[in-house]
Structures are given as C-alpha cells and as structure tokens.
Amino acid sequence: MSWIPSILLRPRPGLLIALGSSALGGAAYGFSKPNSRSDTSLNPHSFTPYTLVDKQPVSSTSAIFTLRNRYGGPDPDSVKEGWKRSIWSVQVKQPQLQIARAYTPLPPPSFMPREDNEGPEDIRLLIREEEGGEVSTYLHRLPEQSTVELRGPNTECELPHNIKEVIFLAGGTGIAPAMQIAQAMARRTDSRMHILWANRRREECIGGTNDGGEITNAIVQGRLDWWKNILGLGQPATEQTLVESHTTQGKGVLVQELDVLKEKSKAHTKGLSVQYFVDEEKKFIQPGDVARRLHIGEPEAKGSKVILVSGPDGFIEHWAGKKHWEGGREVQGSLGGVLGQMDLNGWSVFKL
Ligand SMILES: Cc1cc2nc3c(=O)[nH]c(=O)nc-3n(C[C@H](O)[C@H](O)[C@H](O)COP(=O)(O)OP(=O)(O)OC[C@H]3O[C@@H](n4cnc5c(N)ncnc54)[C@H](O)[C@@H]3O)c2cc1C
Structure with missing residues (x-):
C-alpha cells in the first residue's frame, strides 16, 4: 500500500x-x-x-x-x-x-x-x-x-492463518495498517508483533515510550520546558496550546491507543512491542533494530514470520525496494533496499 x-x-x-x-x-x-x-x-x-x-x-x-x-x-x-x-x-x-x-x-x-x-x-x-x-x-x-x-x-493484503510473528515497519500514517494487524494478531494465540514506527516530527507520537525502558520523550520535553520557563524562553502560547490539545497526560492519542493494544495483546500472545523513531530527533530505524528482532523467539515453521513495510513511497523503497506496475496493477517487485541486503533468517517481506 x-x-x-x-x-x-x-x-x-x-x-x-x-x-x-x-x-x-x-x-x-x-x-x-x-x-x-x-x-x-x-x-x-x-x-x-x-x-x-x-x-x-x-x-x-x-x-x-x-x-x-x-x-x-x-x-x-x-x-x-x-x-x-x-x-x-x-x-x-x-x-x-x-x-x-x-x-x-x-x-x-x-x-x-x-x-x-x-x-x-x-x-x-x-x-x-x-x-x-x-x-x-x-x-x-x-x-x-x-x-x-x-x-x-478494499482488501490490501490478507495475513495467512499460519503467520505467528510480524515485524511492521511503519512510516507516518503507515501506523494505521500496523494497528489493524496488531488488533488481528492480538487474537492469535502465542503470536508476537513488533512495530517500528518512524515519524518526521515528535508531535505525531508525543510521549511514545520505547519498550525496553528508554526514557520517554514526554519526560525529556517536560524537563526542557521547565528549563525554558526558568530562563524565560517558554514556547509561544499558541504552540503550547497546540501540544496540550493533542495530548492527555503527556501522551498523543495514537500513542495511547498503541498502549491499549499492547495491554490487550498480553492476554493471548507473546506480546506487542512498539518502538518510536523521530527524524527531527535524529532517531532513524537502523538495520540493527530489525536484525535484533529477527532472532527473538523460537525458530518457527517456515512461512510463519513476515516483515510488513508501509508508509510513503520513499520509505517503502528505502526498506524493501520499489513496487512495480504490471497490467494496471501494483505488484510487489523484487526485494531490494535495506532488507534486500540483510540475512532475513527465513522471514518473508511484504510491501504495502
Ligand atoms: C491503500 C491506501 C491506503 C491509504 N491510507 C491512508 C491513511 O490511512 N491515511 C492517510 O493520510 N493517507 C492514506 N493513503 C494516502 C491517501 O490515499 C492520499 O493519497 C493522500 O491523502 C493524498 O491525497 P490528496 O488528494 O490529499 O493529495 P493529492 O492531490 O493526490 O496530492 C498528493 C501530493 O502530491 C502533490 N501534487 C499533486 N499534484 C501534483 C503535481 N501535478 N505536481 C507536483 N505535485 C503534485 C500535492 O501537492 C500533494 O502534496 C492511503 C493510500 C492508499 C493507496
């Protein structure tokens, strides 16, 4: 997609x-x-x-x-x-x-x-x-x-019943299909899902905490704001109001929904993890972030693990290579980009 x-x-x-x-x-x-x-x-x-x-x-x-x-x-x-x-x-x-x-x-x-x-x-x-x-x-x-x-x-792709592990690389609004898959995976016993979500700006995912105990940007931002206020460098009122109106308790609406999804996933699955990456903070998804997740968990039957890539064209191309047009339909094309150069350990890749 x-x-x-x-x-x-x-x-x-x-x-x-x-x-x-x-x-x-x-x-x-x-x-x-x-x-x-x-x-x-x-x-x-x-x-x-x-x-x-x-x-x-x-x-x-x-x-x-x-x-x-x-x-x-x-x-x-x-x-x-x-x-x-x-x-x-x-x-x-x-x-x-x-x-x-x-x-x-x-x-x-x-x-x-x-x-x-x-x-x-x-x-x-x-x-x-x-x-x-x-x-x-x-x-x-x-x-x-x-x-x-x-x-x-309109069905963009169907997740076969045997898929038990998903790594989802989402860029920007590519988080919407990631959330669709996350709620579907939450019903699959013993499944596991990792979402790596990249945004240009922090305002899209305020308060997003990386699983693994990384310090939240909300806290960092809070401390920065405190210093700015002390030094008389506070945000202009309109910008401050904008941030406040988009968050509850320091968390953006999508971050809160992803938190709920994580909680719901705990009942039947091996868990949902979400990692946040923000361009303006110079935090980009690295091949190592994907590679680490390829080896989590037990070796599963072939064909049960998939990497899904969704977002702007440039994001998909960077990670998995271009999609192509054939006979008026958009098709996968060969695997290229960063994933094309990695040892994927039996994981398949699907470009959305
Ligand atoms: C299956 C699928 C699911 C999607 N899901 C979502 C989703 O959940 N959320 C979401 O936000 N988007 C989603 N999209 C993208 C969405 O469909 C639109 O493409 C997007 O909203 C832009 O449409 P638009 O009409 O506003 O922009 P368009 O008018 O199509 O323009 C897009 C961009 O191109 C520029 N542009 C247009 N014409 C020209 C030109 N002649 N020369 C140079 N630049 C030009 C515009 O300035 C603009 O920046 C999805 C797309 C697909 C295919």
Whole structure:
C-alpha cells in the first residue's frame, strides 16, 4: 500500500473509474457501478453517506475522523472478516472534483469489532493533510456533521492463518495498517508483533515510550520546558496550546491507543512491542533494530514470520525496494533496499 493516490476519473457523469489503487491480495475495486442504488451499508460498488461526528486532532497536520453510517445499515461480513486478518481500506469521495482517495480505518477504540448485527461500527480514519492535496485538504476543512461518502472495503493484503510473528515497519500514517494487524494478531494465540514506527516530527507520537525502558520523550520535553520557563524562553502560547490539545497526560492519542493494544495483546500472545523513531530527533530505524528482532523467539515453521513495510513511497523503497506496475496493477517487485541486503533468517517481506 504505497501511498500512491487512487485517482478517480470521470469519463461521463455518474461513472467513476478507479486508477492506481493498490490491488494486492484481492483488492476488488476497479470499475464502479453507477451510483444509482441508495445503499445503506458500506459496499464496494457505490458510495454510502456517513456523517462526520468527530475530528480529533493528532498533530498540526493529522487528525482522526470518526464517521457514522447515516442510515445505520449493518456492516457487511467483509468488514467483520477484514478485522480478523486483513489490511483493508475505504475510498473517500471528494464530490466537487469527483475524485476519491483510499484511507485505512483504525481499529475501533474498544479494539473488539462487533460480532453482532446490531448496527454498523463507526469508521475512524487517520488522515494527514497533504499540502496542496485535493482530498485530504478538502476533508480537513469539513466541519463536524458534514456528509462524507465512503466506498469499500478494499482488501490490501490478507495475513495467512499460519503467520505467528510480524515485524511492521511503519512510516507516518503507515501506523494505521500496523494497528489493524496488531488488533488481528492480538487474537492469535502465542503470536508476537513488533512495530517500528518512524515519524518526521515528535508531535505525531508525543510521549511514545520505547519498550525496553528508554526514557520517554514526554519526560525529556517536560524537563526542557521547565528549563525554558526558568530562563524565560517558554514556547509561544499558541504552540503550547497546540501540544496540550493533542495530548492527555503527556501522551498523543495514537500513542495511547498503541498502549491499549499492547495491554490487550498480553492476554493471548507473546506480546506487542512498539518502538518510536523521530527524524527531527535524529532517531532513524537502523538495520540493527530489525536484525535484533529477527532472532527473538523460537525458530518457527517456515512461512510463519513476515516483515510488513508501509508508509510513503520513499520509505517503502528505502526498506524493501520499489513496487512495480504490471497490467494496471501494483505488484510487489523484487526485494531490494535495506532488507534486500540483510540475512532475513527465513522471514518473508511484504510491501504495502
Ligand atoms: C491503500 C491506501 C491506503 C491509504 N491510507 C491512508 C491513511 O490511512 N491515511 C492517510 O493520510 N493517507 C492514506 N493513503 C494516502 C491517501 O490515499 C492520499 O493519497 C493522500 O491523502 C493524498 O491525497 P490528496 O488528494 O490529499 O493529495 P493529492 O492531490 O493526490 O496530492 C498528493 C501530493 O502530491 C502533490 N501534487 C499533486 N499534484 C501534483 C503535481 N501535478 N505536481 C507536483 N505535485 C503534485 C500535492 O501537492 C500533494 O502534496 C492511503 C493510500 C492508499 C493507496
């Protein structure tokens, strides 16, 4: 799922054609049916109206959008199944331009998607506002209670049942698919998962504590702020307010959700660990960070361990080499990048 925009063209009114969407593991959208049916449930053929009920800032450029099915139509089985073993996305429409982009739903806050048929689960999307980006800018400007139209689900990749260990290299909003997989792995007895999450700026993951007892950046920041105040060099009020409004008890919203995921994972699995890397702090994921995790745990049956790489194109290329286009579909291409030069000890690699 390289973050290549899926662009919808409009050959004639009412007929949208999706181009450039990731089509791995059975992503099943291509040609859409005319949007004449008023579907009440999320479906891959036509857009279903949702209401934007909440927009929770994560940082100065990203927010979690909570969308509620306007008609309360039940979630399709594909969504319920998707939560168990897939990375999946939905398309969001920009109605004025008749274009759409893919976004990856975050797990429900309870991390236990509904099994009953009582009604649809709210869909939560982590959306970064791209400078000059057509759809993300449009969405960030929408006030609460606006209508947002969704189509899907689209399966990006399925995690086979025998996968027991996952190393997930996530860049920026690539944390959304990592969280999908983390909640699916939390149900797999004796599984283990490591997330290595890289961000350009600390504001995306304030208070993220590296497992293994590293000092938290929240504490470091707290001490720096204290000294700055003593020396009269405090942050300007607006910047201070921004940081405060994005955190609770010194932790960003995604860091808190990852903490909850870690707790939930303890029940049945060998654990979920999360490591935070921040460019502006000169902390980058190193090959050694991956290599160390390749050898944790017992030797498992071949094919039970996978490294997933998700994020901006440059991030995927750096770690695993370029994906390619073949016959209008995006395919894995050969393994390159840093992982291509490492002894992976039987782990397979999948580029998202
Ligand atoms: C399967 C999948 C899942 C995804 N999940 C998420 C997710 O969970 N969260 C998320 O935030 N994103 C996600 N994305 C990315 C998302 O789909 C969009 O690509 C992203 O939001 C940018 O779309 P946009 O319309 O705002 O920007 P676009 O209009 O597509 O522009 C993107 C960037 O290119 C620049 N640009 C556009 N046109 C030109 C040009 N002619 N010349 C030079 N520069 C140009 C823009 O300024 C902008 O910076 C996902 C993508 C895929 C394929």
